Amino acid sequence: MKKILFFLFIAVGIGFFFFNKKGKVIKNVAKSYVLPPNYINKEGMTISERIKVPEGYSRASYPEGSFSKYIQDYVLKPFDAKVINYDGNPYVYQSGHVGVLEVPVPSNGLQQCADALIRLRAEYLWDTNRKDDIGFNFTSGHYCSWKKYSEGYRPKINGSKVSFHRTASRDTSKQNFYKYLNLIYTYAGTQSLYDELPKITNKANVEVGDMLIYPGSPGHVIMVVDKITALDGDILFIFAQGNTPAQSVHILKNLSDNSISPWYDIEMNQYLEIPTYYFNKTQFIRFK
Template sequence: MLTAICRLLLFFSFAATPITFPAFDVSMRSVADIPLPQGFERVPVAPGSFAEYLRRLPLRKDKTIYFYNGAVKPNQSLHYAVLDVSTGAKDLQQCADAVMRLRGEYFFGKGMYDSIRFLKGDRTYYQFAAYLKNNAADTRGSFLKFMETVFVYCGSYTLEQSMKRVNDVYSMQAGDVFVKGGAPGHAEIVVDMAVQRSTGKKIYLLAEGYMPAQDMHIVLNPVNTKMGPWYELTDEQKIVTATWVFDKGQLRRW
């Protein structure tokens, strides 16, 4: 009951105040194409890094969010763009699952199967390399089936427990995750960052999945709508996103 009430409060609190967002440009192909506020430039990322992978994530031309069953999400006002990443046909790939999916996709693309591992509630790990030895061949289908198992038995709590706390929010990096473990819980991943050279001010983009399972998307900034999907690093204790409110102490790193 508490979970349902929290979701309703979040939905109506943000839906009641329309968000004016910048026009979506269908020519954008990836996160790297999302325009920056004036005076900002993207921070350098290492070639082949997780941060570079996230910046290269493809965007769909259609910015409509669909649920896992093909239904259109009723509220389409809280996001800027939709990531071109499959959701699956089951109600499994939700918030923390979306974060783990991106992490797994990164390592799968690099052939680093030993690094595709996610913490379970019993403090052991689901490991893709072991899964391949016992169940399947090295195929993309095998990877997606493995991730479905992860989605069932892992979640925001285990994700939070498997990551290290970032004590200084100003040291944020692309790939870091805001995560609140538990029920209700939520997770959003930093997919890009930029800096204003004249002031040193940093901004970042957040992506999320949600419940029920739905297309991953870039969330809008409900506090400063002029920033579109960009969030500014500040001294504020609370980070108010389009669908959740995090404490800055909930920032985690792989």
């Protein structure tokens, strides 16, 4: 009798699962059993090694020494690495990333979304012996260069008025470079990046290292860290972000489309949803 009741329960359960109250087959049930493609190589230790290319696409190739190549080859932490806040604690949400970049998070809490991408650009220029090109605008529009900072010039800020005065000794050390970046983090952000940098208005022209931005206070910005193109011209992107509170820079999953995640298929000036945030329209800027 127990066996009969057990099988009767199973039969009723299956019938309830596949049919609604009117007896019609519930749509899309089969889809839940179809696993999405896996484009993750857990052993990959750079961005381009971690993310696989879907069939029919080819990865964008860039010259050695370019910023785009620098980003594609950026070193990652092991696959199971968590996103860590500036205070050393894991971020409350750990389900939106497939990789964490080897970018230290300062304990001062300043390295937030725009700041993290500013750091990537500044360190690229430092590592490629282009130190004199390191410089960013404050939100006020005033340009603050590493060259002048290293020579001892410091800003005097009075509201929206900024002037620079030599008040410190010359110091070109890496330690002083990070003090300079802390200054930039304090007075720059999404609005200053948007106001300062050139805009990319054509999807085909968006390259690795470009940034999708919503300027404001608060605003948000994420970076293209990989790009692939199909023979028919279709283009997909991978994005990475820092965040607020200041935390590990991480590669984003595409929670809206598991069939291509972590790749994103975007349209210019259209809505885009990413883990923990959404953009009302996609607009891109590029570091000079």
